[in-house]
Amino acid sequence: xxxxxxxxxxxRRPLGDLAFEVLATAAGILVLALLGxxxxxxxxxxxxxxxxxxxxxxxxxDWDPVQQVFGAVVPIYGTIITSILALLMAVPVAxxxxxxxxxxxxxxxxxxxxxAVELLAAVPSIIYGMWGFFIIxxxxxxxxxxxxxxxxxxxxxxxxxxxxxxxxxxxxxxALILAVMVIPFIAATMRDVFQTxxxxxxxxxxxxxxxxxxxxxxxxxxxxxxxxxxxxxLGLGRxxxxxxxxxxxIGNTNRISTSLFGPGNTIASLVAxxxxxxxxxxxxxxxxxALGFLLFVISFIVLAISRLLLRKGKPA
Amino acid sequence: xxLSKSLLVAALASAIALPAAAQxxxxxxxxxxAPVYAxxxxxxxAAIGIELNYQxxxxxxxxxxxxxxxVDFGASDAPVDADKLVANKLLQFPAVMGAVVPIVNLPGIxxxxxxxxxxxxxxxxxxxxxxxxxxxxxxxxxGVTLPNLAIAPVYRADGSGTTFVFTSYLSxxxxxxxxxxxxxxxxxxxxxxxxxxxxxxxxxxxxxxxxIGYVENAYATQNKLTTTQLRNKAGxxxxxTLAAFSExxxxxxxxxxxxxxxxxxxTAGPASWPIVSATFILLPTDPKDPARSANVMKFFDWAYxxxxxxxxxxxxxxxxxxxxxxxxxxxxxxxxG
Numbered sequence: 001x002x003x004x005x006x007x008x009x010x011x012r013r014p015l016g017d018l019a020f021e022v023l024a025t026a027a028g029i030l031v032l033a034l035l036g037x038x039x040x041x042x043x044x045x046x047x048x049x050x051x052x053x054x055x056x057x058x059x060x061x062d063w064d065p066v067q068q069v070f071g072a073v074v075p076i077y078g079t080i081i082t083s084i085l086a087l088l089m090a091v092p093v094a095x096x097x098x099x100x101x102x103x104x105x106x107x108x109x110x111x112x113x114x115x116a117v118e119l120l121a122a123v124p125s126i127i128y129g130m131w132g133f134f135i136i137x138x139x140x141x142x143x144x145x146x147x148x149x150x151x152x153x154x155x156x157x158x159x160x161x162x163x164x165x166x167x168x169x170x171x172x173x174x175a176l177i178l179a180v181m182v183i184p185f186i187a188a189t190m191r192d193v194f195q196t197x198x199x200x201x202x203x204x205x206x207x208x209x210x211x212x213x214x215x216x217x218x219x220x221x222x223x224x225x226x227x228x229x230x231x232x233x234l235g236l237g238r239x240x241x242x243x244x245x246x247x248x249x250i251g252n253t254n255r256i257s258t259s260l261f262g263p264g265n266t267i268a269s270l271v272a273x274x275x276x277x278x279x280x281x282x283x284x285x286x287x288x289x290a291l292g293f294l295l296f297v298i299s300f301i302v303l304a305i306s307r308l309l310l311r312k313g314k315p316a
Numbered sequence: 317x318x319l320s321k322s323l324l325v326a327a328l329a330s331a332i333a334l335p336a337a338a339q340x341x342x343x344x345x346x347x348x349x350a351p352v353y354a355x356x357x358x359x360x361x362a363a364i365g366i367e368l369n370y371q372x373x374x375x376x377x378x379x380x381x382x383x384x385x386x387v388d389f390g391a392s393d394a395p396v397d398a399d400k401l402v403a404n405k406l407l408q409f410p411a412v413m414g415a416v417v418p419i420v421n422l423p424g425i426x427x428x429x430x431x432x433x434x435x436x437x438x439x440x441x442x443x444x445x446x447x448x449x450x451x452x453x454x455x456x457x458x459g460v461t462l463p464n465l466a467i468a469p470v471y472r473a474d475g476s477g478t479t480f481v482f483t484s485y486l487s488x489x490x491x492x493x494x495x496x497x498x499x500x501x502x503x504x505x506x507x508x509x510x511x512x513x514x515x516x517x518x519x520x521x522x523x524x525x526x527x528i529g530y531v532e533n534a535y536a537t538q539n540k541l542t543t544t545q546l547r548n549k550a551g552x553x554x555x556x557t558l559a560a561f562s563e564x565x566x567x568x569x570x571x572x573x574x575x576x577x578x579x580x581x582x583t584a585g586p587a588s589w590p591i592v593s594a595t596f597i598l599l600p601t602d603p604k605d606p607a608r609s610a611n612v613m614k615f616f617d618w619a620y621x622x623x624x625x626x627x628x629x630x631x632x633x634x635x636x637x638x639x640x641x642x643x644x645x646x647x648x649x650x651x652x653g
Contacts, residue, residue, distance in 0.1 A: 062504070063504060064503070064504035065475075065500050065501075065502045065503060065504070066497065066498035066499065066500040066503050066504065067498070067504075133516075133519070134519075137523065138523050141523060141524060165466045165468055165526075167468060167509050167520075167524055168523060168524065169509055169520070247473070247512055248512070248516075251509040251510060252473030252509070252510030252511065252512070253473075253505065253508070253509060253510055254504065254505070263509045263510070273473050273474040273475070273502075273510075273512065274474070274475050274502060276373055276374030276376060276377045276474065276475060277374045277375060277376035277377070277474070277475025277476065277501040277502060278376050278475070279376045279379055279380055280380045280383065280384075
């Protein structure tokens with residue numbers, strides 16, 4: 001944006017303009033400097049762990065505070081698997097919400113439902129955590145998990161995904177809570193980009209005799225596809241870094257479980273739980289900071305991709 | 317100068333909290349004794365005008381804070397290594413003792429009905445004993461009908477002094493535990509699910525049929541959780557009662573414990589509860605502000621003398637009088653005033 005506004009007469013600008021430009025530039029650079037400083041300080045803090053374990057830190061599934069052996073595989077696996085599962089559950093629902101809000105809903109309902117979606121996005125994550133722990137976990141443990149374990153646990157090939165004791169907590173429950181948390185983000189983005197489709201395109205399609213679904217599939221989705229992916233990536237970014245809600249429901253176990261109902265851990269949750277008992281200068285603290293650095297890298301990659309897609313998706 | 321500083325502190329304290337003339341001391345660390353420190357703080361403010369501001373941030377955090385001298389005293393459940401105490405110029409002394417108890421969720425079974433041993437609990441948490449009707453459990457519990465339920469072990473997911481005490485006990489009770497997992501404020505658990513805090517463990521055990529967990533005794537009593545009996549070193553099954561905790565505390569070898577780091581796990585008394593531990597205070601031997609350190613000592617001196625009923629009410633155990641006197645002597649000899 002800033003590059004497009006060229007300053008035609010740089011030489012005879014009043015002092016106020018110059019001062020404002022300097023201040024605004026400083027504010028912009030401050031953000032960049034802060035981001036850089038956080039990355040660098042996390043990396044330096046995590047350096048003892050990287051030095052001690054080398055590449056092994058990224059490939060070892062061992063997390064043993066007593067023996068002072070730390071590996072990042074379990075939390076990284078948990079972070080990625082819960083986020084992806086959450087997206088698998090959230091994207092269809094979010095798409096349904098956006099589709100309904102832009103094409104099907106009666107006009108008088110669009111505002112209240114749209115506002116409700118935005119309000120859901122504003123609910124603090126600890127609320128989701130408590131709701132998950134006291135309502136969803138017992139419900140999963142008493143009804144959903146025993147049912148799925150009975151019916152799917154003995155299937156060949158995929159049965160191992162549905163075995164184990166029905167604790168109620170675990171990877172699947174965490175993914176479910178995360179899905180509820182990211183749905184409003186994705187739905188709101190999708191609704192906004194669906195609305196950017198010029199009415200003349202849709203009207204032409206309707207004029208040719210297309211059904212609503214055909215208009216959605218052949219006109220709206222192709223026109224907005226990259227922005228939709230960008231919105232999904234924003235949701236993924238939130239799911240990756242979520243801490244409190246996940247801590248309550250994931251089971252907090254540093255083992256990789258093949259079952260979806262097995263307990264696991266995520267980077268953010270592990271760091272939050274272990275931080276208070278990590279003395280300064282200890283290898284454990286360094287490992288936690290190194291984990292924070294890795295989470296930063298993962299989130300950064302996801303957000304960079306989303307920015308790239310969103311920029312490309314903007315109609316020229 | 318010193319007077320004006322303490323006046324300033326008093327003025328600040330009275331500006332923040334209304335009751336005037338209260339002198340504030342700050343502490344941070346262990347969560348295990350936090351309930352009793354909170355009650356002592358309230359009572360001491362009324363009695364001797366010292367207001368305790370205690371942050372239960374965890375033992376590791378408490379050690380960090382006092383190493384950096386950001387608080388007047390640190391608190392830790394695990395005793396600090398002797399060389400670390402010397403390096404950081406700290407005096408370590410015990411404040412109070414507490415017990416950890418196993419809790420279970422078995423339909424139709426009341427509190428203190430099930431009998432367990434430390435070895436068996438270790439095997440449960442190692443994932444070797446997985447059913448409540450396992451012959452090893454059944455033989456201990458003649459007359460109790462144990463259900464055919466999977467055992468769901470629950471542990472503290474956050475690093476905690478309670479876990480340190482519990483895993484210390486399992487290390488004593490089971491050789492495999494000692495060599496494979498060991499004792500610590502967080503360990504590499506072999507089976508089960510983690511939950512956050514005493515309340516998280518209690519709620520998870522309550523929700524999962526067949527669950528077993530461990531919490532500090534005060535928490536189990538307040539919430540009427542289903543505790544179990546344990547076999548102690550003398551071979552007797554004991555219930556988690558204050559009498560059993562006190563006997564354990566009394567059978568500790570205080571005289572030979574360096575820096576008061578006494579081992580109260582699985583003591584020999586015939587009625588001793590096996591999972592008892594002291595929790596410690598860390599006080600600088602070269603205080604920046606001797607007046608504040610003096611107030612810390614005054615506070616704990618008051619707590620030793622007058623706080624035992626409060627401790628008892630919360631099911632903590634006060635220190636034996638001989639130990640209290642020894643600590644007072646250490647204050648005099650070690651802290652520069």
